[in-house]
Amino acid sequence: MDWPHLHPAAAWIFALDWAIRIGALLWIPVRSAPAAARSWLLLIGFVPLLGLPLYLAFGQPWVSRLRRERQANASRVIAERQQPLGHLRWTPHPDSIADDVARLVEHTGAFMPMTGNAVHLDDDYARSLRGLLQDIAGAREHVHLLYYLMYDDAVGRAVTDALVAAAARGVHCRLLLDAVGAKRGLRAFAPALRAAGVEVHAMLAGGLAWRRSARMDLRNHRKLAVIDGRIGWTGSQNLAEPEFIPGVPNREVVARVQGPVVAQLAALFASDWYLETGQVLALPAHPPAPAGASPAQLLPSGPTYPFANARNAVVSLIHRARRELVLATPYFVPDDATQDALEIAALSGIDVRLILSERNNQRLTAWAQDSYLDGLLAAGVKVALHRPHFLHAKFLRVDDEIALVGSINLDIRSFALNAELGLLCYDPAVVAQLRRIEADCLAHARLLQPQAWQRRPRWRRSLAGLARLADSFL
Known part of the structure; x- marks a missing residue:
């Protein structure tokens, strides 16, 4: 049999094409999680040269x-600084849901559960912004802000004016903004x-500059503020007007905190400041005095x-639910462990409710999200689609015992690629606050009916599949 003669250039391209495929098959499964490996191998198998x-640019969270x-x-410094604060450590009951979770979070995130906090949750967009601006206006020593997004709009201007006024009073103000998320605010x-x-x-x-720091699409997605080391803010809300994406007003949940956990927010800000600048900020010798009775703990990731500490904490919380589990996220593209945990919880008789946004500002993510709902609905998970706002809030409630709020989405990007922040509250009173917010979210949502969902057009199923x-890239 005579083989067709190939031009030398074509032969080289043919050899390179197959060398890439074979090399990827040997290399990528060793370096990537199974879901990510499948996605990359599929792409490289079809178009190796692309x-x-x-x-190489996006395959690893480098x-x-x-x-x-x-x-x-x-x-290490955070762990060492907490050692003398044993009198503020909160110790869960050995048989409680919180026991294993609190130890897991401390082991992987460095922050211990601390008692003596006051935590107020708010889902009123304008009111929480007013509260933050009022706290900045009352600052006397320092204001530290760290946000993913700051827009060149009225809110960005109001925050800028508040910081300029504080600096004029002699307050030391520092602002950390994500280079991509806050590009417009930085420029303005x-x-x-x-x-x-x-x-x-x-x-x-x-x-x-990305080559000197990290993979170019890694982002710092945290939102936090520390005023005078006494008051802290965190949650899902950015420094922007609620309708910074036209036609899609955001709904958020934020927490205003006082007490020892504010020292953890201050330490996390100092940690990120150090990562970006190499400058070590002086931290107060003592944490704030107790301001309430709520045990709380930071989960940085x-x-x-x-x-994968955020994912592991979320999965641990899901598995520990005994009666109820409520989760809200704008982007639901889970890894296998999270999807399986939710299905197992529902099949075990737990009342699992997942609140998603009916409107979504990420089209590809919304399409991918649809593909995960079949298994959840079949297992008995109740899926609610919130409207008319874009539900950008991220929260999780386990029974009446634990509330988690912050910036962590239930997607692979949030678990593996972004710097995120969660606040765990182990107080039934704080959980009751979240219950009220959750109830209002559900009151403005429609429940997805499994039978109707199964009748959706075939083209939508194919598009979702x-x-x-691309779940590992979203």
């Missing part, structure tokens, strides 16, 4: 050695802020933390 450079070393140093307001004496830094800077192949 898939390889994309994999973080520079310098950032990893700085994170390890910061976590950073010059005036710096001229007024506010220290402004962009986190995970894009462009060519991201690619510089071990063991195709989008799901």
Whole structure:
């Protein structure tokens, strides 16, 4: 049999094409989680010359050695600084849901559960912004803000004016903003802020600078504020008007906290400041005095933390529910462990409710999300679609015992790629606050009916299945 003669250039391309495929088959499953490996192998198998450079750029949550070393140093200091604070440690009952969860979060995130806090949850967008601005206006020593997004709108201007006024009073103001999420706010307001004496830094800077820090699409998605080391804010709300995406007003949940847990927020801000600048900020010698009776604990996560700690904490919480489990997220693209945990909980008789947004600002994510709902509905999970707002809030409630609020979405990007922040509250009174918010969310939602969902057009099923192949990239 005579083989067709190939031009030398074509032969080289043919050989390179198959070398990439074979190399990917041997290399990627060792370096990636199974779901991500399948997605990358599928892409490279179809278009090797396109898939390889994309994999090299986005295939691994790569973080520079310098950032990893700085994170390890910061976590070590945080753990050491907590050792003398045993009198503030909250110890759950050995048989409670919180016992294992609190130890897991401390082991992987460095922060211990601390008692003596006052926690107020709020889902009124305008009221929570007014509260933050009022706290900045009352600052006397320092204001530390860390946000994923700051827009060039009225809210961004109001925050800028508040920081400029605080700096004029002699308050030391520092602002950390994600380089991509807050690009417009940095461009519009950073010059005036710096001229007024506010220290402004962009986190995970894009462009060519990414090669010195981390993979270019890794983002700092946290939202937190610390005022005078006495008051803290965290949650899902950014520094932007609720309708910064036209036609899709956001609904959020934020927490205003006082007490010892504010020291944890201050330490996390100092940790991220150190990661970005190399500058070590002085922390107060003593945490704030007790301001209430709520036990609380921070859950920081991201690619510089071990063991996919946000995902593991969420899965642990799901498995520990005994009666009720309520989760809200704008983006639901779970990994296998989270999907399985939810289905097992529902099949075990737990009342599992998942609140999603009927409107979504991420089209591909919304398509992929649909593909996960068949298994959940079949297992007995109640899926509610919130409207008319875009439900950007992220929260989780386990029975009447634990509430989790913050920036953590139930998607692979949030679990593996973004720097995130959750606040765990182990107080039935705080859980009752979340119950009221949750009830209002459900009152403005429609329950997805399994039979109707199964009758959706075939093209929607196919589109969802195709989008799901990109779950590790979303």
